[in-house]
């Protein structure tokens with residue numbers, strides 16, 4: 001939680017009413033209601049990956065809470081969004097600290113990027129990458 | 145069409161019913177209020193020049209003028225979810241409230257699970273049960289994409305789901321799918337009475353377990369996307385000793401009452417169920433029963 005506050009300026013109040021648990025290489029976020037005593041496959045949504053040295057926010061979590069970020073967040077233009085969604089890296093001059101950043105397009109959070117020395121590396125997992133020729137919106141059409 | 149002939153006497157305006165089956169289904173999406181709100185979403189679509197129409201019974205459902213609405217960036221990012229209009233009726237009738245404890249007994253791929261979750265504003269809990277291992281990933285990824293944090297996934301055979309008392313239970317069983325004919329015509333030729341009767345046993349057991357898993361006074365919704373009374377009223381009629389049938393009527397959506405008899409007497413209560421025919425609302429076909437546990 002501390003990371004969300006220090007890195008993105010998201011207050012811990014944003015997570016009130018939710019519960020967290022550690023399972024495998026992930027922290028999961030779920031409702032705080034008590035669950036019946038059952039054998040669960042999964043509870044809630046993946047929130048952070050604990051694999052790396054620095055815990056990494058998941059795409060799902062950023063899409064839900066990243067909109068409240070006051071720093072280390074960037075809104076891309078359509079061309080840049082295309083590159084990001086395809087899972088590729090791009091050079092980008094922006095007011096960001098090195099490390100994980102919230103990446104959005106027209107105010108809609110797309111996911112997590114890794115920013116370092118002028119380069120934005122898309123952290124979208126393979127299954128959530130999207131090639132622009134697959135996107136229906138007019139703004140993503142046109143040649144690249 | 146030979147398999148629809150058996151419904152000639154129960155479907156009003158039978159000719160346009162048959163004719164409607166040949167028309168493709170309008171593409172529809174549900175606005176996911178866990179990630180956006182209606183005004184914001186409509187503004188986005190308008191700015192992009194996407195064409196859509198409202199439906200009169202559900203403010204969160206849009207008919208959208210696109211071949212593949214699933215490829216809209218708003219869908220990919222979970223602001224919208226592609227879902228057949230009439231299938232949105234189950235959760236609306238279930239009417240889950242924030243903070244309640246809800247079971248979705250046959251959940252994958254989770255269209256109704258996530259709709260329930262959004263109606264509960266991510267508060268309380270939804271247990272989404274799906275025994276088919278290969279269908280869990282679609283259920284999981286829809287919950288992740290749509291941000292349904294109050295959902296927990298289990299993998300029991302619904303007939304053997306462990307004892308508990310939920311406030312509301314949705315029993316959206318496997319069925320012969322005749323109501324999906326506008327999407328996939330082959331469901332009609334594949335239908336046989338034998339198939340309906342074969343699947344009826346499973347449906348009865350699932351509904352019976354669903355009723356047992358509901359607290360007294362709680363709500364059970366039973367739904368299918370088929371016309372066959374064998375899979376609908378005949379199934380509901382087997383739990384009448386344990387439930388009251390509440391009349392389903394959704395303002396803005398035309399329906400026919402449930403059948404009180406077909407090959408046998410089902411009981412007058414069954415009239416409270418709702419049959420949705422494709423030509424009446426320009427949707428797929430559907431059946432919904434709302435039951436209150438005694």
Ligand SMILES: C[S@@+](CC[C@H](N)C(=O)[O-])C[C@H]1O[C@@H](n2cnc3c(N)ncnc32)[C@H](O)[C@@H]1O
Pocket residue numbers: 231249250251252253254255256257273274275276279300301302303316317318319350
């Ligand atoms: C009509 S689909 C459910 C659709 C889902 N409610 C939705 O809205 O996305 C029926 C589901 O029941 C599952 N099913 C099959 N046998 C079952 C059983 N014995 N117990 C529980 N679910 C079962 C199927 O695998 C299938 O995913």
